[in-house]
Amino acid sequence: MGRLRIKLAVLGCLVSLLASVASAQSDWKKQWDATVEAGRKDGEVVIYGPHNPAYQQIWAIFQKTYPEVKFTFVPGKGSDHAQRIVAERRAGKFLADLLMGGSSTYAAFAPGTLEALKPLLILPDVNDATNWFDGRLHFADAQNNAGLIISGEIGTRRGSYNTKLLDPKEIQSWWDLLKPKFKGKLVTFDPRVAGGGGETFMFFYYTPSLGQKFITQLLSDTDILITRDLQQGTDWLGSGKVIFQIGSGQPVMKANKQGLPVDLMPHPLKEGDIMGGGSCCLAVMSKAPHPNAAKLFVNWVLSREGQIAWQKYTEVNSLRVDIPKTDLPPDDVPQKGVNYFMLNSAKYNGLEGRKALHQIVEEALKKAGKAK
Numbered sequence: 001m002g003r004l005r006i007k008l009a010v011l012g013c014l015v016s017l018l019a020s021v022a023s024a025q026s027d028w029k030k031q032w033d034a035t036v037e038a039g040r041k042d043g044e045v046v047i048y049g050p051h052n053p054a055y056q057q058i059w060a061i062f063q064k065t066y067p068e069v070k071f072t073f074v075p076g077k078g079s080d081h082a083q084r085i086v087a088e089r090r091a092g093k094f095l096a097d098l099l100m101g102g103s104s105t106y107a108a109f110a111p112g113t114l115e116a117l118k119p120l121l122i123l124p125d126v127n128d129a130t131n132w133f134d135g136r137l138h139f140a141d142a143q144n145n146a147g148l149i150i151s152g153e154i155g156t157r158r159g160s161y162n163t164k165l166l167d168p169k170e171i172q173s174w175w176d177l178l179k180p181k182f183k184g185k186l187v188t189f190d191p192r193v194a195g196g197g198g199e200t201f202m203f204f205y206y207t208p209s210l211g212q213k214f215i216t217q218l219l220s221d222t223d224i225l226i227t228r229d230l231q232q233g234t235d236w237l238g239s240g241k242v243i244f245q246i247g248s249g250q251p252v253m254k255a256n257k258q259g260l261p262v263d264l265m266p267h268p269l270k271e272g273d274i275m276g277g278g279s280c281c282l283a284v285m286s287k288a289p290h291p292n293a294a295k296l297f298v299n300w301v302l303s304r305e306g307q308i309a310w311q312k313y314t315e316v317n318s319l320r321v322d323i324p325k326t327d328l329p330p331d332d333v334p335q336k337g338v339n340y341f342m343l344n345s346a347k348y349n350g351l352e353g354r355k356a357l358h359q360i361v362e363e364a365l366k367k368a369g370k371a372k
Contacts, residue, residue, distance in 0.1 A: 032122050032299075039296030040068040046290065048074045048081040049100030050279040054313040061309045062300055069293050078105030078279075085285070089113070094287045097294040101279055103140035103344035106147035114146035115284040120295050125322075126302045133319040133334065134342075140281045144346045147283045150302070151316045152275035152342070155331045156249030157200045158265035160234075165261075166243045173270040174210055177244065178217055186218075187225040187233045188246035191361050200247050202348055203274050203341045205357045210271055212360050219364035226370065237262050249277075266331060268338050275334065276343025278316060 049055065052075075059071045074081075078101030086108065088095055099105065099114075106114065118137070121127050129135050133152070141147035161168055170176065177186060191201035204210045204218075218224060225242060227233045234251040236242045238260040245252070255262050282301070288294050300306045304323055311318040312327050317334065325333045334340060342348070 028122055028124060035122060035292060035295055035299070036066070038292035039290075040066065040293075042290040042293035043068060044070045044072060044290050045097050045293040045297050046072045046074070046095060047098045047100060048076065048085070048096045049098075050078065050102075051075045052279065052314070054315070055100075057313045058301070058306075058309050062297065062306070065300070066296065069296065078102050079108075081105065082108040085109075085113070094285070094289055096285050097288040097290050098297070099283050099285060101281060103147065103149070103276070103281055103346075103349055106141040106281065106283060107349060109141070111143055112286055114141055114143070115286045115288070116143075116145045117148050117284060117298070118145065120284060120298055121302070122295075123299050123303055125304055126299055131304075131320055131322045133321055134340075138319065138342055138344070139346055140344045140349060141283065141346055142350075147281045147346075148302075149276075149280050149319060149342070149344050150282055150307070150310065151278070151280050151314065151318050152334075152340075152344070153249075153277045153316055153332070154273065154275055154334060154340075155264055155268075156253075156277060157203070157247065157274040157343075158268060159200075160237060160245045160248065160252040160262055160264050162237055162240055162243045163261045163263050165240055168263075168265055168267070171244070171265065171269065174204070174214060178222060182222060182244060184223040185243045186222055186246070187227060187236055187242045187244075189230060189233060189248055190226050190228045192358050193228055198247070199277060199343050200274065201357060201361070202343065202353065203272075205353065205360070206348060207271050207341065215357075215360050216364040216367070219361060219370075220368040223368075226365075234260075234262060264331075268335070272339035272341055274343050275317075275340040276345075279314075280316075280344050 055073065059073070063069065063071065074096070081099060081101060082105055085096060085099065125131060129137070138149040139145055139147055140149050159171075161171075189198065191198050201215065204215050205212070225236065230248045230251050233245050233248050234255050237245045237252070238255055249264060252262050252264055282298070284294050284298060301310065304320065307318045307320040308323050311323065315328070317325070317328055317332055
Protein backbone atom coordinates (compact mmCIF):
# COMPACT_ATOMS: atom_id res chain seq x y z
CA MET A 1 0.00 0.00 0.00
CA GLY A 2 2.89 2.36 0.81
CA ARG A 3 4.42 1.89 -2.63
CA LEU A 4 1.04 2.35 -4.28
CA ARG A 5 0.51 5.65 -2.47
CA ILE A 6 3.96 6.87 -3.59
CA LYS A 7 3.22 5.92 -7.21
CA LEU A 8 -0.16 7.62 -7.05
CA ALA A 9 1.44 10.74 -5.56
CA VAL A 10 4.10 10.83 -8.29
CA LEU A 11 1.43 10.28 -10.93
CA GLY A 12 -0.60 13.12 -9.43
CA CYS A 13 2.40 15.47 -9.57
CA LEU A 14 3.02 14.57 -13.21
CA VAL A 15 -0.60 15.17 -14.12
CA SER A 16 -0.52 18.51 -12.28
CA LEU A 17 2.73 19.50 -14.02
CA LEU A 18 1.40 18.57 -17.45
CA ALA A 19 -1.79 20.52 -16.77
CA SER A 20 0.29 23.54 -15.70
CA VAL A 21 2.41 23.35 -18.88
CA ALA A 22 -0.68 22.98 -21.05
CA SER A 23 -2.25 25.97 -19.30
CA ALA A 24 0.87 28.11 -19.84
CA GLN A 25 0.97 27.12 -23.52
CA SER A 26 -2.70 27.94 -23.83
CA ASP A 27 -2.20 31.33 -22.13
CA TRP A 28 0.57 32.57 -24.45
CA LYS A 29 -1.22 31.17 -27.49
CA LYS A 30 -4.42 33.00 -26.60
CA GLN A 31 -2.47 36.19 -25.95
CA TRP A 32 -0.62 35.83 -29.26
CA ASP A 33 -3.79 35.17 -31.27
CA ALA A 34 -5.39 38.24 -29.70
CA THR A 35 -2.29 40.35 -30.53
CA VAL A 36 -2.28 39.15 -34.14
CA GLU A 37 -5.96 40.01 -34.55
CA ALA A 38 -5.55 43.43 -32.91
CA GLY A 39 -2.42 44.14 -34.96
CA ARG A 40 -4.27 43.39 -38.16
CA LYS A 41 -7.00 45.78 -37.09
CA ASP A 42 -4.41 48.52 -36.40
CA GLY A 43 -3.46 48.01 -40.03
CA GLU A 44 -0.17 49.95 -39.93
CA VAL A 45 3.15 50.25 -38.14
CA VAL A 46 5.30 53.41 -38.37
CA ILE A 47 9.05 52.98 -37.93
CA TYR A 48 11.66 55.73 -37.74
CA GLY A 49 15.00 54.21 -38.66
CA PRO A 50 18.31 54.46 -40.54
CA HIS A 51 18.88 54.54 -44.28
CA ASN A 52 19.41 50.90 -45.23
CA PRO A 53 17.72 49.14 -48.18
CA ALA A 54 18.15 45.81 -46.36
CA TYR A 55 15.25 46.61 -44.04
CA GLN A 56 12.79 46.63 -46.93
CA GLN A 57 13.60 42.96 -47.52
CA ILE A 58 12.89 42.19 -43.85
CA TRP A 59 9.57 44.05 -43.98
CA ALA A 60 8.61 42.06 -47.08
CA ILE A 61 9.03 38.75 -45.23
CA PHE A 62 6.88 40.00 -42.37
CA GLN A 63 4.16 41.16 -44.73
CA LYS A 64 3.92 37.77 -46.43
CA THR A 65 2.50 36.51 -43.13
CA TYR A 66 0.66 39.68 -42.11
CA PRO A 67 -0.33 41.44 -45.36
CA GLU A 68 -2.95 43.51 -43.55
CA VAL A 69 -0.24 45.49 -41.71
CA LYS A 70 1.12 48.35 -43.82
CA PHE A 71 4.67 49.60 -43.23
CA THR A 72 5.47 53.29 -43.10
CA PHE A 73 9.23 53.66 -42.83
CA VAL A 74 10.78 57.08 -42.24
CA PRO A 75 14.56 56.93 -42.92
CA GLY A 76 17.10 59.27 -41.36
CA LYS A 77 19.93 59.71 -38.87
CA GLY A 78 19.35 58.59 -35.31
CA SER A 79 20.06 62.04 -33.85
CA ASP A 80 17.61 63.61 -36.29
CA HIS A 81 14.92 61.09 -35.38
CA ALA A 82 15.47 61.76 -31.66
CA GLN A 83 15.07 65.51 -32.15
CA ARG A 84 12.03 64.95 -34.33
CA ILE A 85 10.30 62.73 -31.78
CA VAL A 86 10.98 65.16 -28.93
CA ALA A 87 9.58 68.03 -31.02
CA GLU A 88 6.52 66.01 -32.07
CA ARG A 89 5.69 65.06 -28.51
CA ARG A 90 6.03 68.60 -27.27
CA ALA A 91 3.41 69.47 -29.87
CA GLY A 92 1.16 66.65 -28.64
CA LYS A 93 1.80 64.45 -31.68
CA PHE A 94 2.51 60.74 -31.32
CA LEU A 95 3.39 59.51 -34.80
CA ALA A 96 6.08 56.84 -34.46
CA ASP A 97 5.47 53.31 -33.22
CA LEU A 98 9.06 52.14 -33.23
CA LEU A 99 12.53 53.67 -33.35
CA MET A 100 15.58 51.92 -34.79
CA GLY A 101 19.16 53.15 -34.67
CA GLY A 102 22.51 53.11 -32.91
CA SER A 103 22.77 52.96 -29.13
CA SER A 104 23.38 56.70 -28.76
CA THR A 105 19.99 57.38 -30.39
CA TYR A 106 18.21 56.56 -27.12
CA ALA A 107 20.24 58.82 -24.83
CA ALA A 108 18.16 61.94 -25.60
CA PHE A 109 14.85 60.64 -24.29
CA ALA A 110 13.34 61.37 -20.91
CA PRO A 111 12.09 58.40 -18.83
CA GLY A 112 8.73 57.20 -20.10
CA THR A 113 9.33 58.08 -23.76
CA LEU A 114 10.21 54.49 -24.59
CA GLU A 115 8.03 51.53 -23.64
CA ALA A 116 9.52 48.83 -21.40
CA LEU A 117 10.03 45.96 -23.81
CA LYS A 118 9.87 42.74 -21.80
CA PRO A 119 6.12 43.08 -20.98
CA LEU A 120 5.45 43.23 -24.73
CA LEU A 121 7.17 39.92 -25.49
CA ILE A 122 4.82 36.96 -25.90
CA LEU A 123 6.45 34.23 -27.99
CA PRO A 124 8.18 31.57 -25.85
CA ASP A 125 11.27 31.40 -28.07
CA VAL A 126 11.72 35.17 -27.74
CA ASN A 127 11.40 35.02 -23.95
CA ASP A 128 13.79 32.08 -23.65
CA ALA A 129 16.99 33.69 -22.33
CA THR A 130 19.13 30.77 -23.55
CA ASN A 131 18.39 31.81 -27.14
CA TRP A 132 20.23 35.12 -26.64
CA PHE A 133 23.89 36.03 -26.36
CA ASP A 134 25.22 35.72 -22.82
CA GLY A 135 21.87 34.26 -21.72
CA ARG A 136 19.94 37.52 -21.54
CA LEU A 137 18.51 40.48 -23.41
CA HIS A 138 20.79 43.52 -23.69
CA PHE A 139 19.59 47.14 -23.65
CA ALA A 140 21.09 50.45 -24.76
CA ASP A 141 18.82 53.01 -23.08
CA ALA A 142 19.51 54.70 -19.75
CA GLN A 143 16.67 52.80 -18.03
CA ASN A 144 18.12 49.52 -19.35
CA ASN A 145 14.73 48.11 -20.34
CA ALA A 146 13.58 49.59 -23.67
CA GLY A 147 16.24 50.05 -26.37
CA LEU A 148 16.85 46.39 -27.19
CA ILE A 149 20.23 45.53 -28.75
CA ILE A 150 19.44 43.08 -31.54
CA SER A 151 22.80 42.74 -33.27
CA GLY A 152 26.49 43.23 -32.65
CA GLU A 153 29.32 43.62 -35.13
CA ILE A 154 32.45 41.60 -34.44
CA GLY A 155 35.99 42.48 -35.50
CA THR A 156 35.51 45.95 -36.96
CA ARG A 157 37.12 47.64 -33.93
CA ARG A 158 40.13 45.38 -33.42
CA GLY A 159 42.20 47.77 -35.49
CA SER A 160 43.53 47.50 -39.03
CA TYR A 161 46.98 47.04 -40.54
CA ASN A 162 49.04 47.42 -43.72
CA THR A 163 49.20 43.90 -45.16
CA LYS A 164 52.59 44.51 -46.83
CA LEU A 165 54.34 46.01 -43.83
CA LEU A 166 52.99 44.12 -40.82
CA ASP A 167 52.30 40.52 -39.89
CA PRO A 168 49.14 40.68 -37.75
CA LYS A 169 50.46 37.81 -35.61
CA GLU A 170 52.91 40.31 -34.12
CA ILE A 171 49.99 41.89 -32.28
CA GLN A 172 48.39 39.61 -29.71
CA SER A 173 47.72 42.29 -27.10
CA TRP A 174 46.94 46.01 -27.30
CA TRP A 175 50.06 46.52 -25.18
CA ASP A 176 52.13 45.29 -28.15
CA LEU A 177 51.48 48.69 -29.81
CA LEU A 178 53.86 50.24 -27.26
CA LYS A 179 56.83 48.35 -28.71
CA PRO A 180 59.54 50.55 -30.33
CA LYS A 181 58.79 49.36 -33.88
CA PHE A 182 55.36 51.04 -33.77
CA LYS A 183 56.61 54.46 -32.68
CA GLY A 184 55.47 57.01 -35.26
CA LYS A 185 53.68 54.28 -37.19
CA LEU A 186 50.25 54.40 -35.54
CA VAL A 187 47.12 56.42 -36.27
CA THR A 188 43.82 56.75 -34.48
CA PHE A 189 40.60 58.59 -35.08
CA ASP A 190 40.34 61.30 -32.41
CA PRO A 191 38.96 59.52 -29.31
CA ARG A 192 37.30 62.75 -28.17
CA VAL A 193 34.93 62.57 -31.13
CA ALA A 194 32.03 60.11 -31.32
CA GLY A 195 32.51 57.35 -33.88
CA GLY A 196 35.71 55.94 -35.38
CA GLY A 197 38.23 55.28 -32.62
CA GLY A 198 36.18 56.80 -29.80
CA GLU A 199 34.33 53.55 -29.15
CA THR A 200 37.60 51.60 -29.09
CA PHE A 201 38.95 53.97 -26.46
CA MET A 202 35.81 53.36 -24.39
CA PHE A 203 36.79 49.68 -24.49
CA PHE A 204 40.30 50.65 -23.35
CA TYR A 205 38.87 52.77 -20.53
CA TYR A 206 36.51 50.11 -19.14
CA THR A 207 38.91 47.16 -19.50
CA PRO A 208 40.85 46.73 -16.22
CA SER A 209 43.97 45.30 -17.91
CA LEU A 210 44.20 48.43 -20.11
CA GLY A 211 42.53 51.46 -18.53
CA GLN A 212 44.08 54.88 -17.94
CA LYS A 213 47.67 53.58 -17.88
CA PHE A 214 47.45 52.13 -21.38
CA ILE A 215 45.58 55.12 -22.84
CA THR A 216 48.13 57.56 -21.41
CA GLN A 217 51.14 55.65 -22.68
CA LEU A 218 49.58 55.06 -26.10
CA LEU A 219 48.83 58.74 -26.66
CA SER A 220 51.91 60.25 -25.04
CA ASP A 221 54.76 57.80 -25.78
CA THR A 222 54.19 56.44 -29.33
CA ASP A 223 54.05 59.60 -31.49
CA ILE A 224 50.64 58.38 -32.63
CA LEU A 225 48.95 60.40 -35.37
CA ILE A 226 45.43 61.65 -34.71
CA THR A 227 42.83 62.40 -37.36
CA ARG A 228 39.20 63.45 -37.48
CA ASP A 229 38.83 62.21 -41.04
CA LEU A 230 38.01 58.51 -41.22
CA GLN A 231 39.23 58.25 -44.79
CA GLN A 232 42.51 60.05 -44.08
CA GLY A 233 43.60 57.41 -41.58
CA THR A 234 42.89 54.65 -44.08
CA ASP A 235 44.80 56.52 -46.80
CA TRP A 236 47.82 56.81 -44.50
CA LEU A 237 47.55 53.09 -43.72
CA GLY A 238 47.38 52.13 -47.39
CA SER A 239 50.32 54.35 -48.34
CA GLY A 240 52.54 52.94 -45.60
CA LYS A 241 52.82 56.19 -43.66
CA VAL A 242 51.51 54.14 -40.74
CA ILE A 243 51.27 50.37 -40.31
CA PHE A 244 48.44 50.11 -37.78
CA GLN A 245 45.22 52.05 -37.29
CA ILE A 246 42.81 52.20 -34.34
CA GLY A 247 39.17 52.42 -35.43
CA SER A 248 37.80 53.25 -38.90
CA GLY A 249 36.53 49.77 -39.74
CA GLN A 250 34.15 50.60 -42.60
CA PRO A 251 36.64 52.65 -44.72
CA VAL A 252 39.22 49.89 -44.30
CA MET A 253 36.81 47.20 -45.50
CA LYS A 254 35.94 49.34 -48.51
CA ALA A 255 39.61 50.00 -49.30
CA ASN A 256 40.39 46.29 -48.98
CA LYS A 257 37.73 45.46 -51.57
CA GLN A 258 39.31 48.04 -53.88
CA GLY A 259 42.61 46.17 -53.70
CA LEU A 260 44.56 48.40 -51.31
CA PRO A 261 47.02 46.67 -48.91
CA VAL A 262 44.88 47.14 -45.81
CA ASP A 263 42.77 44.78 -43.74
CA LEU A 264 41.11 44.38 -40.36
CA MET A 265 42.89 42.39 -37.67
CA PRO A 266 41.92 38.74 -38.23
CA HIS A 267 41.92 37.74 -34.57
CA PRO A 268 40.71 39.15 -31.24
CA LEU A 269 43.42 40.38 -28.90
CA LYS A 270 44.30 39.13 -25.42
CA GLU A 271 42.16 41.71 -23.62
CA GLY A 272 38.99 40.70 -25.47
CA ASP A 273 36.98 41.91 -28.42
CA ILE A 274 34.42 44.63 -29.01
CA MET A 275 30.87 43.71 -29.97
CA GLY A 276 28.60 46.47 -31.17
CA GLY A 277 28.20 49.52 -33.33
CA GLY A 278 25.95 50.23 -36.27
CA SER A 279 22.16 50.30 -36.29
CA CYS A 280 21.92 47.75 -33.54
CA CYS A 281 18.81 48.58 -31.63
CA LEU A 282 15.03 48.71 -31.60
CA ALA A 283 12.55 50.38 -29.23
CA VAL A 284 8.78 50.79 -29.01
CA MET A 285 7.56 54.31 -28.32
CA SER A 286 5.16 54.98 -25.46
CA LYS A 287 1.69 56.12 -26.56
CA ALA A 288 2.34 54.49 -29.94
CA PRO A 289 -0.43 55.19 -32.48
CA HIS A 290 -0.53 51.50 -33.50
CA PRO A 291 0.45 49.65 -30.31
CA ASN A 292 -0.84 46.24 -31.31
CA ALA A 293 0.82 46.24 -34.72
CA ALA A 294 4.04 47.40 -33.03
CA LYS A 295 3.78 44.57 -30.51
CA LEU A 296 3.10 42.08 -33.31
CA PHE A 297 6.12 43.25 -35.30
CA VAL A 298 8.50 43.28 -32.32
CA ASN A 299 7.64 39.68 -31.42
CA TRP A 300 8.02 38.59 -35.03
CA VAL A 301 11.32 40.36 -35.67
CA LEU A 302 12.78 38.87 -32.47
CA SER A 303 11.52 35.39 -33.33
CA ARG A 304 13.80 32.81 -34.90
CA GLU A 305 12.33 33.52 -38.35
CA GLY A 306 12.69 37.27 -37.89
CA GLN A 307 16.28 37.13 -36.67
CA ILE A 308 17.36 34.80 -39.45
CA ALA A 309 16.05 37.40 -41.89
CA TRP A 310 17.58 40.28 -39.91
CA GLN A 311 21.02 38.69 -39.89
CA LYS A 312 20.83 37.64 -43.54
CA TYR A 313 19.89 41.01 -44.98
CA THR A 314 21.75 43.34 -42.61
CA GLU A 315 24.82 41.07 -42.79
CA VAL A 316 25.50 41.70 -39.10
CA ASN A 317 25.66 39.09 -36.34
CA SER A 318 22.33 38.66 -34.55
CA LEU A 319 22.44 38.30 -30.76
CA ARG A 320 20.19 35.26 -31.10
CA VAL A 321 22.54 32.32 -30.67
CA ASP A 322 20.11 29.59 -31.76
CA ILE A 323 20.13 30.59 -35.42
CA PRO A 324 22.66 29.53 -38.11
CA LYS A 325 25.70 31.78 -38.55
CA THR A 326 26.76 30.27 -41.87
CA ASP A 327 25.72 33.41 -43.77
CA LEU A 328 28.38 35.42 -41.91
CA PRO A 329 32.15 35.42 -42.47
CA PRO A 330 33.87 33.33 -39.76
CA ASP A 331 35.55 36.45 -38.31
CA ASP A 332 32.10 38.00 -37.74
CA VAL A 333 30.87 35.19 -35.49
CA PRO A 334 31.47 35.34 -31.69
CA GLN A 335 34.03 32.79 -30.51
CA LYS A 336 34.00 30.72 -27.35
CA GLY A 337 36.48 31.82 -24.72
CA VAL A 338 36.64 35.44 -25.90
CA ASN A 339 35.58 38.22 -23.53
CA TYR A 340 33.24 40.52 -25.48
CA PHE A 341 32.82 44.15 -24.54
CA MET A 342 29.19 44.99 -25.30
CA LEU A 343 29.84 48.47 -26.69
CA ASN A 344 26.17 49.44 -27.06
CA SER A 345 25.22 48.50 -23.52
CA ALA A 346 23.56 51.21 -21.43
CA LYS A 347 26.29 51.13 -18.79
CA TYR A 348 28.93 52.16 -21.34
CA ASN A 349 26.90 54.98 -22.88
CA GLY A 350 26.74 57.25 -19.84
CA LEU A 351 28.13 60.77 -19.98
CA GLU A 352 30.24 60.31 -16.85
CA GLY A 353 32.38 57.60 -18.45
CA ARG A 354 32.86 59.63 -21.62
CA LYS A 355 33.82 62.75 -19.66
CA ALA A 356 36.36 60.76 -17.65
CA LEU A 357 37.82 59.29 -20.84
CA HIS A 358 38.04 62.71 -22.48
CA GLN A 359 39.91 64.08 -19.48
CA ILE A 360 42.44 61.23 -19.62
CA VAL A 361 42.89 61.79 -23.36
CA GLU A 362 43.36 65.55 -22.96
CA GLU A 363 45.98 65.09 -20.25
CA ALA A 364 47.87 62.48 -22.30
CA LEU A 365 47.84 64.68 -25.43
CA LYS A 366 48.98 67.67 -23.39
CA LYS A 367 51.87 65.58 -22.10
CA ALA A 368 52.75 64.69 -25.70
CA GLY A 369 52.40 68.32 -26.84
CA LYS A 370 49.38 67.50 -29.03
CA ALA A 371 46.54 69.07 -27.07
CA LYS A 372 44.11 71.27 -29.01
